[in-house]
């Protein structure tokens with residue numbers, strides 16, 4: 011789906027406001043850690059999740075704001091944009107990375123460095139925080155199960 015970058019930028023700005031509100035500035039990087047694939051928790055990742063939590067809460071609250079008006083409409087456009095991004099990322103994982111789900115391929119499911127959680131996971135998590143439906147919960151859990159498979163790789167077949 012074609013993305014409207016202005017709508018996604020609103021999510022990013024809300025995320026950045028979340029950092030300002032929580033007092034969590036960007037992390038420093040050393041020794042090429044940014045490019046390392048991992049699933050380890052870190053303080054920087056927790057700060058990113060908190061900033062996402064802030065953005066999700068603002069969008070959830072404003073999207074349901076009554077009476078319906080410019081603010082609730084604007085929030086719903088951003089929520090729809092996150093849905094489109096999630097769809098595109100699912101299409102990437104299904105088509106371009108066919109088979110990655112079965113084994114939890116690290117380059118698809120792990121975090122790229124110690125500062126930011128996996129973007130696809132973040133978008134699925136934010137969608138679940140905002141919409142909290144059976145579908146958003148399922149997609150998030152399926153992604154997390156694939157991650158777990160990636161941390162404990164099992165042979166695809168036995169001799």
Ligand SMILES: [Zn+2]
Pocket residue numbers: 025026029057058061
């Ligand atoms: Zn951030």
